[in-house]
Amino acid sequence: MCKAAPWQTGVYVPKDWTMASQEIENLVQALARLPGLGPRSARRAVLYLLKRPETTMKPILSAMEQVEANLVTCTICGNVDTKDPCQICSDPRRDEKSLCVVEEVSDLWALDKSRLFPGKFHVLGGKLSALDGVRPEDISIDKLLKRVEQGGIDEVVLAMNATLEGQATAHYIAERLESFPVRLSQLSHGIPVGGELDYLDEGTLAQALRSRRPVE
Amino acid sequence: MCKAAPWQTGVYVPKDWTMASQEIENLVQALARLPGLGPRSARRAVLYLLKRPETTMKPILSAMEQVEANLVTCTICGNVDTKDPCQICSDPRRDEKSLCVVEEVSDLWALDKSRLFPGKFHVLGGKLSALDGVRPEDISIDKLLKRVEQGGIDEVVLAMNATLEGQATAHYIAERLESFPVRLSQLSHGIPVGGELDYLDEGTLAQALRSRRPVE
Ligand SMILES: [Zn+2]
Ligand SMILES: [Zn+2]
Numbered sequence: 001m002c003k004a005a006p007w008q009t010g011v012y013v014p015k016d017w018t019m020a021s022q023e024i025e026n027l028v029q030a031l032a033r034l035p036g037l038g039p040r041s042a043r044r045a046v047l048y049l050l051k052r053p054e055t056t057m058k059p060i061l062s063a064m065e066q067v068e069a070n071l072v073t074c075t076i077c078g079n080v081d082t083k084d085p086c087q088i089c090s091d092p093r094r095d096e097k098s099l100c101v102v103e104e105v106s107d108l109w110a111l112d113k114s115r116l117f118p119g120k121f122h123v124l125g126g127k128l129s130a131l132d133g134v135r136p137e138d139i140s141i142d143k144l145l146k147r148v149e150q151g152g153i154d155e156v157v158l159a160m161n162a163t164l165e166g167q168a169t170a171h172y173i174a175e176r177l178e179s180f181p182v183r184l185s186q187l188s189h190g191i192p193v194g195g196e197l198d199y200l201d202e203g204t205l206a207q208a209l210r211s212r213r214p215v216e
Numbered sequence: 217m218c219k220a221a222p223w224q225t226g227v228y229v230p231k232d233w234t235m236a237s238q239e240i241e242n243l244v245q246a247l248a249r250l251p252g253l254g255p256r257s258a259r260r261a262v263l264y265l266l267k268r269p270e271t272t273m274k275p276i277l278s279a280m281e282q283v284e285a286n287l288v289t290c291t292i293c294g295n296v297d298t299k300d301p302c303q304i305c306s307d308p309r310r311d312e313k314s315l316c317v318v319e320e321v322s323d324l325w326a327l328d329k330s331r332l333f334p335g336k337f338h339v340l341g342g343k344l345s346a347l348d349g350v351r352p353e354d355i356s357i358d359k360l361l362k363r364v365e366q367g368g369i370d371e372v373v374l375a376m377n378a379t380l381e382g383q384a385t386a387h388y389i390a391e392r393l394e395s396f397p398v399r400l401s402q403l404s405h406g407i408p409v410g411g412e413l414d415y416l417d418e419g420t421l422a423q424a425l426r427s428r429r430p431v432e
Pocket of ligand 1: 087
């Protein structure tokens, strides 16, 4: 009988014997932090990149370099894009008369992905919060008022999250907009209490948009 | 009653009204091709990158640039890494006497991820195939023979996929190695017929390794 090699006895290879160079391990770890990818999928993704770098890694790399070099916050609406004004603000086909106000860029993306709102957006960049000390002047409310003041907007849709703070923010904005000749509405049925827009499916978003009600 | 805006009637925003600049759409599309990410997760991943570019996009970008700039195929074993010889070939703690032969780099990674084999590897870069016209001289068999010829190797584990072509390749290599004083074994129980190593879980791989049998 041959003597069993160590690995035949069920001894595991120590964790610090990495299979690839530190550079590749760094890439695995960096990709593993992406939402939707864990350490296992990140490793598989990196292997995929290494196998055909010309057709897989190069396109990601150059797209990411482009984005990274040109990333800006839109000075009109607060969206993030590689140009200012952003794609949405500079698209003449969009309805300038409807303005949808959201807390975060992720909410804008969630709504826009649903393809249900062909108007423009305004990103507050947060929500009022006594707990976190976020006051009206800390988020983009004055800028919103200025946009409405300039005229041309018929309706403002308040699309805050259905959280206490989101709703308090909506009410505060509704009060500040009271004196302007705009219809005010807010997303209603379909948003689960405590739910965050960013995680809703399209159907729920559609229902919330269609059944929105005027602010009392 | 107020006149309904177009988007209240359930009219969808046309597909060509993109929400972000072409550069960002390019990045979404490039990432969507990664295994484990679809178009939806890719969009969420990009949004995550855009929100905190300094702590998310920059590390991926610099890790990927490093990897892309230094990517090489190991001249000893055929593994892909950012240095030559690769991390595995240049690690003195690994057992030089055991050599595991695999078809592809992805198989090497799958086996090494299981942490069950502390030896060295040899990547063939394919498998013999009459159908695809892949002959012995088209894959890294001569190089494998040279490594064995040089001596110092006690055992060669043939870890081909359990496909017809994989097994034909294993048999061919076994014949070529017959005259050398090495123990030859191959993965056995646990590989589903037609299965590919790269997709097996660790437990199955462990069983296949532990119950490997001598080549007749
Ligand atoms: Zn904008
Ligand atoms: Zn190597």
